[in-house]
Amino acid sequence: MCGITGAINIKNHKEISSNALKTIEYRGLDNQDSISKKDFTFSHCLHSVVGNKKQPLENDNFIFATNCEIYNWKELKKKYRLKSENDAELLFDLLNEQPLSQVLSQLDGVFAFFLHNKKTNVTFLARDVLGVKPLWFHFDKHLIFASERKAISDYDPEELNPRKIVKYNHGNGSLTFIDQEFFNINHKTTKIKPILEEAVKKRIPSKDIGLLFSGGLDSTLLAHILKQNEIDFTAYMTVAETKSKEIDNAQKIAKQLDFKLKLIKINQSQLEKELPKIINLIETADPVKVEVGATMYFALKEAQKDKIKVIFSGVGADDIFGGYKRMSLAQDISLDSLSNLRRIYERDLYRDDVLSMAHNIELRLPYLDKQLVQACLNIPNGEKSGGTPKTLLRKIAKELKLPNELTELKRNAAQYSSGISKLTSKITKDTYKAKYFAKILKRKNLKLGALFSTGKDSVYALHIQDRLNYDVNCLITIDSKNKDSYMYHTPTINLAKKQAEALELPIIVQRTEGEKEIELKELELAMKKAKEEYKIQGIITGAIFSNYQRTRIEEICDKLNLKCYSPLWHMNQETVMKNLLKNDFKFIMTKIAAEGFSPEWLGQIINEKHIEKLIGLNKRLNINIAGEGGEFETFVLDAPLFKQKLKIEKTKMDKESNHSATLTINKVSLHEK
16 A cells, blocks of 8 residues: 555645545555646555556656556466556556556556656546445546545545546646446356465465454455465454453464464553544544444554554455345345445545554455455345344354354344443443534544435434534435426425525425426435535435435435435434434435325324334234335424424315325424524
């Protein structure tokens, strides 16, 4: 891993690129250099694993620098009879001879790079499609970029979506995106065992190697495969000093598989001391990211003392093998995996890369191997689902002769199994964690726009992201003429502006005829407008179970270089409803359309008795407790983020049948809370 920076078509480009490199120089302590011309400066710092060749590289046609690990570089060198000395030079040599898309299609590895074409005066920015290697940029006629956000934070940069390639024209200052092909789903049975073994083997370096160990199946299986290949390594595990059961289990696994284990036992004061550094490194106050990051931080710190250059991690196993509990509820595990993989660069990979590089260690991720990911997506859903998460991985572990008792290992999320979450609770006391961490970060997380329908789900999703310290800048509402739209909530959409007024947030209302699929173009227009006017970098959705809605929103986000947040996804529906009341949401039903309901439900503020009735209807008639199946629609009158509450002044009831009716709200007013 290395660091790259650059600044183009801005007066102080040399200073910007130099300062950016200085900010992230820990990414490469082995060498650094810059190339500066009249209108641009490009810089690079090198973390040497294969050779020690200084970058940027330059010839008569191109200037190039990269942060990469290309595992098939020797094969490509031989195939094209090149003289490349390492993977970076191989990538440069290929780009000199072949079109960009052709080169990227042949690479087996991870990368982020810039390529400047001297003849066309064009610069490209690209990264691997999962986003293992980070890249951020700012565009405003000029172009500034860097491996980490903090390097160019003064310019409010956005992270490059891994499925996009930037093409910047120096001459006219224009920027366009080129699409990179992502994974697809083509259900067929494939033998995963040899692909997983090869994914580990190809990543084994000649230098000292470490393993981030958690005591769960993912990292235990990696340890087992390394031992099968007779690789000496040290495993590092962060754990609260009070977690005696987890400590004992980890030690038993290490003894059984015969590998060296270093337990980094921490207490509250140690964590409290290091939290500011962790938060400012990963640049977020999101509690999950902070707590998972802390478990990595202490392990990496110990590995750095041992002069480890490369460390393995089990990240990605949950995403491709159905390890999250919510995935057991998925209608289509492969589709859920694909969605997770689209978002993993924002959720996990940036944090993990920055933390490892801050300790001058390269992170390698066998479970995110390109061939392995595609093979797992192709496995029929029936072979991946079962009573236990990661059914397929447990089967493969047995094929690899991992001791039977270890194939049944179960583990909570890292922040819980390590005890870090409990320690942070003691540190933050009664303060909400994101709020406490935000005081350390001294700024909000990313700017977001909320897809807003006036109903409980969109308001609750907004509420969650706000509590996680994200900066919600605007609302986006689609007003569809089609009252049976597949995509959009429609009964009270005319009141969205009133709710926006209560929230004191600007709102973009986009009208559509509501034709299936065509209505997505209007959504794209609205999201594009929100990005341009309010500088948002992501979208919040209230989707709980609808793959139809979520996948289409994610695809539009990819197209517009926006991140997608669905905080309610696969949340237990009873939990959703009870949390709404717990957080003092006031909402009513405005439409019912299912057996078990009657017009009397409409217009009543939902309370605990209503939820108990919904639970009963679920048991008796299998209705969705949160109305996700279209059983009912809601309208929010008040919520924690509302600065004023709404009062209904005038309504009209339309009864279609005993179980189907609509409450039209003709007039509402705002009142002080």
